[in-house]
Amino acid sequence: MLAALSVSALGAAPQNSQDYVYVFSTDPRSFNYLNDQRATNIQHIANFVDALLEHDRYGILRPALAESWKVNDDFTVWTFDIRQGTKWVTADLETYAEVKAQDWVDAMKYMLDNRSPLTCLVDGFVRNAGAYLQGKITDFSQVGVKVKGDYVLEYTLERPIPYFDTILTSNAYYPVNGDFLRSKGVDFGRVDRNAILYNGAYVLSNYASRSVIEYDANPTYWDKDHVYIKHVKYVYSDGKSPDSLFDNFDAGDYVAAPVYTDNEALFARAQAKYKDYIFRARQDSTTFVYAFNYDRRAYASPADPAKGGSPKSDQAKEDTRKAILNRDFRKAIFFGIDRPAILAQRNGEVNRLAAIRNSCTAPELSFDQAGKDYVKYVEDALKSRNPADFPASFKIDDAQDPYYNPTLAKTYMAKAKAELAEQGATFPVELDVAADISYAKGMRMSQSFKAGLEGLFGTDTIKVNIVEMDTDNYDASTCYARIGAQSNYDIDNSMGWSPEYGDPYTFLQTLEPIVGALLTPIGLDPVDEGSDKASATAIGLYDYAHKVEAGNDEYKDSSERFKLFGDAEAQLLDDAVILPYMSFGGAFQVSRVIPYTAPRAAYGADEYKFKGVIVSDKVISLAEREKYRQDWEKQRQAEYKKLQKQ
Numbered sequence: 001m002l003a004a005l006s007v008s009a010l011g012a013a014p015q016n017s018q019d020y021v022y023v024f025s026t027d028p029r030s031f032n033y034l035n036d037q038r039a040t041n042i043q044h045i046a047n048f049v050d051a052l053l054e055h056d057r058y059g060i061l062r063p064a065l066a067e068s069w070k071v072n073d074d075f076t077v078w079t080f081d082i083r084q085g086t087k088w089v090t091a092d093l094e095t096y097a098e099v100k101a102q103d104w105v106d107a108m109k110y111m112l113d114n115r116s117p118l119t120c121l122v123d124g125f126v127r128n129a130g131a132y133l134q135g136k137i138t139d140f141s142q143v144g145v146k147v148k149g150d151y152v153l154e155y156t157l158e159r160p161i162p163y164f165d166t167i168l169t170s171n172a173y174y175p176v177n178g179d180f181l182r183s184k185g186v187d188f189g190r191v192d193r194n195a196i197l198y199n200g201a202y203v204l205s206n207y208a209s210r211s212v213i214e215y216d217a218n219p220t221y222w223d224k225d226h227v228y229i230k231h232v233k234y235v236y237s238d239g240k241s242p243d244s245l246f247d248n249f250d251a252g253d254y255v256a257a258p259v260y261t262d263n264e265a266l267f268a269r270a271q272a273k274y275k276d277y278i279f280r281a282r283q284d285s286t287t288f289v290y291a292f293n294y295d296r297r298a299y300a301s302p303a304d305p306a307k308g309g310s311p312k313s314d315q316a317k318e319d320t321r322k323a324i325l326n327r328d329f330r331k332a333i334f335f336g337i338d339r340p341a342i343l344a345q346r347n348g349e350v351n352r353l354a355a356i357r358n359s360c361t362a363p364e365l366s367f368d369q370a371g372k373d374y375v376k377y378v379e380d381a382l383k384s385r386n387p388a389d390f391p392a393s394f395k396i397d398d399a400q401d402p403y404y405n406p407t408l409a410k411t412y413m414a415k416a417k418a419e420l421a422e423q424g425a426t427f428p429v430e431l432d433v434a435a436d437i438s439y440a441k442g443m444r445m446s447q448s449f450k451a452g453l454e455g456l457f458g459t460d461t462i463k464v465n466i467v468e469m470d471t472d473n474y475d476a477s478t479c480y481a482r483i484g485a486q487s488n489y490d491i492d493n494s495m496g497w498s499p500e501y502g503d504p505y506t507f508l509q510t511l512e513p514i515v516g517a518l519l520t521p522i523g524l525d526p527v528d529e530g531s532d533k534a535s536a537t538a539i540g541l542y543d544y545a546h547k548v549e550a551g552n553d554e555y556k557d558s559s560e561r562f563k564l565f566g567d568a569e570a571q572l573l574d575d576a577v578i579l580p581y582m583s584f585g586g587a588f589q590v591s592r593v594i595p596y597t598a599p600r601a602a603y604g605a606d607e608y609k610f611k612g613v614i615v616s617d618k619v620i621s622l623a624e625r626e627k628y629r630q631d632w633e634k635q636r637q638a639e640y641k642k643l644q645k646q
Contacts, residue, residue: 018615020229020593022254023237023245027209031196032189033171034107035116039608042171046605047202047215047232049175050222052080052104052153052168057612058636059364059600060643061165065099065175065199065222066153075160075555082151086222088177091193091203093220096180099199101153103175108145110181111172118172121500125167127156162555163366166502169604175199201227201611210236215610228597228614246270249590255615256591261348274590277619280354283398283585285362285602287507288496290337290579292324293523295535298477298488310488311465316430320490322420323429325538329416330576331389333431333462333491336409338452339581340401345444347587354586358396358403360569360578361507365499365602368558371640374504377566378573385567386574399586403579406456413457428463434489435466436474443468445493484525493581495521499603504565505552506603511572512545522578539577544568592616595625596632 026040033045052066063069066080086099111118112132123130127144131137144156157164167173180197181188189195193204201223202215215232217224237244242258243266249257250273259270259278270278299310299317312320323329344352359375366374379396382389394402417427431453435446443466450464467489469477477488479495495518499506510518513536514526524536536542551564572578594614599606620628 018229018617019231019233020255020610020613020615021233021235022256024213024234025237025239028191028207028213030189031191033174033196034111034118034176035114035189037118037171042605043608044204044213044215045171045174045196046200046608047610048196048198048200048204049171050200051171051174051605053165054169054609054611055599055601055604055606056639057596057598057600057632058639059367059602060639061169069165071164075162075164076157078155078157078164079148080153080155082153083222084151086199087220088180088197088199089203089218089220090197091205093203093218095220096197097177099175099177100150101147102150103177104153104173105145105147106178106181107174107176108143109140110176112140112143116172118170121167121170121172125157125161125164127158130158160555162558162561163501163503163505166603167500169502169601169606170500171605201609202232210238212236223611227611229610232610246590255593256589259588259590261350261588270588270590274619276623277590277621278588279590279620279622279625280351280399281585281587281589283355283357283363283583284498285365286496286498286584287357287360287362287580288493288582289360290334290491290493290581291495291522291577292330292491293487293489294324294539295484295523295533296321296487296490297485297523310432310467312430312432315426319420319425319427320429320431322423322425323416324490325535326416326420327539327575328412328419329429332409332412332416332457333453334409334576334579335389335403335405335412336453336456337449337579337581338401338404340404341452342445342448343582345448346441346582351586351588353399353401355582355584356399356401357580357583358398358400360572360580361504361565362499362583362602363398364600365506366503366562367640368562369640369644370559371637371643372559372562374562374565377562378569381563381566381570382574385570389574398583409456413461417461428459428461430463430465431490432465432467432488434474434478434492434494435468436471437468438471449493479521481520484520484523487521487523492521502603504562504569505548508548508551508565508568511541511577512548513541514545516541540571540575541577544571544577547571590619592619594620595628 028041028044030036030041031045033049050064052064053061054064056062065083065086067083069078069080071078082101088096088099090096112129119133123133128137128142132140132143146154148154177197187195193207198218201218201221203218205216206212206214213234217227217230221227242260245257246259246266248254261267339356340352343355347355359378361375363373363375375396383394433446433449436442446466450466453462453464476486478492481487497507497510497518510516513533516526519526547564547568551561551568554561554564592615594616597612597614599609599612601607
């Protein structure tokens with residue numbers, strides 16, 4: 001296990017008595033962590049209940065309730081040695097029972113019997129979990145989770161899954177004491193400090209709706225020496241006075257605060273006092289993309305604007321369809337989208353680059369054995385696949401724009417116009433952009449998108465129609481369309497994906513024909529094996545899926561697996577099937593939390609943990625942050641070298 005964070009690494013001794021005080025805006029709705037995955041609930045549970053494994057501050061999986069684990073050669077049988085002596089305690093710190101292997105079996109059976117929404121991370125992973133869910137088998141003992149001794153737990157999987165250890169950080173694989181579960185019945189997991197048991201770093205000490213949430217450090221915790229914050233306190237904020245967050249931080253009450261750029265007076269005041277302390281928060285692992293509608297069939301009546309009536313003629317609709325299926329046209333549009341200008345409408349001019357994402361798969365999601373980030377494999381693949389568009393200087397890193405290239409965009413558009421003219425298409429091509437009239441920043445983003453493309457190509461080539469809809473119809477026409485035929489737009493930016501585990505497959509499978517979860521928002525529907533879908537074929541999704549599955553079949557060599565996956569993702573980007581454009585995060589903040597002490601995780605629930613986090617008695621400066629970053633990176637590389645030797 002990773003050694004404790006040293007004084008030399010931090011430059012100061014841990015502030016063990018320091019409280020963590022901040023705000024919450026949404027009450028937790030449930031503490032039933034086996035039947036819920038909402039962040040507003042799980043952010044608390046992650047501090048109350050431990051998993052088998054957990055991320056350290058370098059993003060490496062380490063032992064938690066499992067002291068050790070092993071896996072067979074084909075990654076289908078995983079065996080965990082449960083940490084002996086770990087206690088389940090009540091909110092009043094009374095010992096209820098010892099944590100044992102049976103607790104994970106009881107949790108799995110409860111989820112399957114109750115058809116928990118979390119079973120999406122079990123069905124298809126654990127052997128016979130899907131068959132049990134579907135009623136094909138009724139004997140739970142045939143499901144691939146077994147007790148091999150009081151402190152030995154075994155999972156047998158449906159197929160080789162080399163990343164199964166990353167899934168174990170999800171609350172879908174948290175334990176529960178079966179006796180307590182049965183004693184509580186339907187009251188298990190109510191929002192009450194006594195409705196669950198605790199084996200994690202904290203216990204819930206106080207909760208009052210729309211008032212306060214408080215944790216105290218668990219003195220019986222197996223790793224209590226690495227719990228530096230002894231008391232966590234959230235106070236309710238209804239969001240009506242966003243300046244109060246900064247004001248309370250400035251007064252020394254809160255440990256951190258956002259620094260909003262859309263309030264000029266507040267931003268000026270913050271800069272005057274904290275110019276050398278304001279930093280940009282880390283971007284999260286959600287990726288949002290621009291995507292075309294590849295098989296548009298929905299055109300609401302122009303007489304009903306709330307539902308997104310399109311002003312296009314039948315000829316214009318056909319011309320748009322031909323253009324969208326033309327690779328050169330798509331390339332022209334994507335190289336012509338000025339993402340910094342568009343995001344400035346959302347995040348402010350000073351933060352126009354801060355949230356930009358350039359890969360489909362989030363950075364820091366997966367590393368090979370040597371510590372190389374998977375997204376660098378995508379970068380390599382793009383350079384190899386198309387060095388003219390992606391030269392040696394191309395970088396895929398976040399928070400910069402390597403794609404916007406007006407010269408290249410115009411070159412591709414000239415090629416597209418010649419090709420489309422031969423097919424009988426006429427110009428200008430009209431692109432309908434769905435817009436939610438209640439989202440002011442979104443409307444400004446759409447207007448910037450329109451101005452950028454029409455200004456670059458001319459309205460004799462491109463005409464962008466901003467189709468205004470109310471919120472319900474906007475959602476139903478874009479990211480929440482239930483079937484492809486409901487997707488009512490030509491190009492849209494509302495589609496995003498967050499990873500469910502630490503492997504590129506969690507992103508890449510979403511656009512595979514047959515199974516892809518993101519097919520519907522782009523106008524396509526999952527289809528049966530062997531079926532031919534003309535639009536999916538035209539944009540190369542079947543070829544893409546073969547590459548993705550080839551990568552998924554390579555489970556022994558992470559470098560080869562990532563190379564195959566990288567080639568597939570590079571195809572999506574080079575063929576302009578989707579264009580990543582932003583993540584959440586990247587906004588300005590000030591903080592007393594010492595950076596790089598928190599668990600580093602792009603998936604699962606570990607990112608919500610306070611274990612390991614250290615709060616200073618002073619605001620952290622930019623210079624100090626850079627020193628912490630350098631020390632962290634040096635130590636991270638050393639930890640990966642240790643892994644290579646194992």
